[in-house]
Amino acid sequence: xxxxxxxxxxxxxxxxxxxxxxxxxxxxxxxxxxxxxxxxxxxxxxxxxxxxxxxxxxxxxxxxxxxxxxxxxxxxxxxxxxxxxxxxxxxxxxxxxxxxxxxxxxxxxxxxxxxxxxxxxxxxxxxxxxxxxxxxxxxxxxxxxxxxxxxxxxxxxxxxxxxxxxxxxxxxxxxxxxxxxxxxxxxxxxxxxxxxxxxxxxxxxxxxxxxxxxxxxxxxxxxxxxxxxxxxxxxxxxxxxxxxxxxxxxxxxxxxxxxxxxxxxxx
Amino acid sequence: xxxxxxxxxxxxxxxxxxxxxxxxxxxxxxxxxxxxxxxxxxxxxxxxxxxxxxxxxxxxxxxxxxxxxxxxxxxxxxxxxxxxxxxxxxxxxxxxxxxxxxxxxxxxxxxxxxxxxxxxxxxxxxxxxxxxxxxxxxxxxxxxxxxxxxxxxxxxxxxxxxxxxxxxxxxxxxxxxxxxxxxxxxxxxxxxxxxxxx
Numbered sequence: 364x365x366x367x368x369x370x371x372x373x374x375x376x377x378x379x380x381x382x383x384x385x386x387x388x389x390x391x392x393x394x395x396x397x398x399x400x401x402x403x404x405x406x407x408x409x410x411x412x413x414x415x416x417x418x419x420x421x422x423x424x425x426x427x428x429x430x431x432x433x434x435x436x437x438x439x440x441x442x443x444x445x446x447x448x449x450x451x452x453x454x455x456x457x458x459x460x461x462x463x464x465x466x467x468x469x470x471x472x473x474x475x476x477x478x479x480x481x482x483x484x485x486x487x488x489x490x491x492x493x494x495x496x497x498x499x500x501x502x503x504x505x506x507x508x509x510x511x512x513x514x515x516x517x518x519x520x521x522x523x524x525x526x527x528x529x530x531x532x533x534x535x536x537x538x539x540x541x542x543x544x545x546x547x548x549x550x551x552x553x554x555x556x557x558x559x560x561x562x563x564x565x566x567x568x569x570x571x572x573x574x575x576x577x578x579x580x581x582x583x584x585x586x587x588x589x590x591x592x593x594x595x596x597x598x599x600x601x602x603x604x605x606x607x608x609x610x611x612x613x614x615x616x617x618x619x620x621x622x623x624x625x626x627x628x629x630x
Numbered sequence: 631x632x633x634x635x636x637x638x639x640x641x642x643x644x645x646x647x648x649x650x651x652x653x654x655x656x657x658x659x660x661x662x663x664x665x666x667x668x669x670x671x672x673x674x675x676x677x678x679x680x681x682x683x684x685x686x687x688x689x690x691x692x693x694x695x696x697x698x699x700x701x702x703x704x705x706x707x708x709x710x711x712x713x714x715x716x717x718x719x720x721x722x723x724x725x726x727x728x729x730x731x732x733x734x735x736x737x738x739x740x741x742x743x744x745x746x747x748x749x750x751x752x753x754x755x756x757x758x759x760x761x762x763x764x765x766x767x768x769x770x771x772x773x774x775x776x777x778x779x780x781x782x783x784x785x786x787x788x789x790x791x792x793x794x795x796x797x798x799x800x801x802x803x804x805x806x807x808x809x810x811x812x813x814x815x816x817x818x819x820x821x822x823x824x825x826x827x828x
Binding site: 382384385388389397399400450452495497498568569572573585586587588589592594596597600601603604 | 659660661662663664720721722724729732733737739789790792793794795796798
């Protein structure tokens, strides 16, 4: 079993952790179905070993990593991150992993690399949701290269000091805490560095509702609901909603990435 | 109370009982407010379809209890509709009237839902025998509002699902409603049965 690493005090959240049960049983992972309980209930047959992750595209040293190589690539640490879902709920989660930049540096992006595309696995025999064509599978997400290189962008292998369960994106996923949760791809098999902005899955389906940037922003409403507040999962039946923070509370670390950009247009 | 009346009453309490039982065993998911908001809305939609299905159930299958207890079915449907609205008001809007108003005027899916509730409200109020007598022939005319109310409710549900591109259960309601609407219109045209039998 890998060593999951010490908690890094630099990444702390001034709030109680969401229970492990809630974190692992209340998920959006449409490859297993659209119900929040589907990934946990229907994920039992998923094969997360053996696993390989290929990093390719605009890089000098494209490479396919197996899971052991990924786990040995940089020291693991625990970081407590906020997770804000675009649907208006949020959690506080202790992830285990390291900064995505550690992996990207290994493959040496070329000068043409401007964006990073993340592709989720397709296992039709274990992922019943793939039969529904809600998404043009596989699930694709993307970041600008500078966003991906920001130390907050995290490659995650564990949660609560254990290997990721299927529902959370076993065996390797992203956590990009200043963006809505759907930006953090799960069960990633391919990372591609590219020159042009990738056409991500949700931008393809509903570009007016889900933008490429998808930065958490209380001032930019979703067409069907306000994003000014959020419901903290586990807070209790009559707990009031809490205000949503700009960049989900990570403005100090990431606001400079967007200086001069119109965040209403680039939602 | 006849026995069938008691049975229908208990059946109508099923969603409420189910929520309470799930609440006790922690079965309302990690996000009970959202679960209850959605569940109450879907049960209201089920209730509306059952109310509309009452006349054809009798005519085609000889099943008489839905029509005999249609008032109770309708009132329970309104009860679940009100719970749905209260869930939204509490858990989405924190009882803030100004926030509710902004939501109603700026978001089509809320507007559509609110209009449906507004249409259903006079139907619930005029469900008593006294109101049936008082309104006479107009009572039946007024209660035709249930059709636009159901259409709007399904539209509301469609808009809820639109962003997720997930319309499977919306289509079920569309088909059920279309079948019920067409049969009702045909029944009236051919036999006048719909007219005479309310």
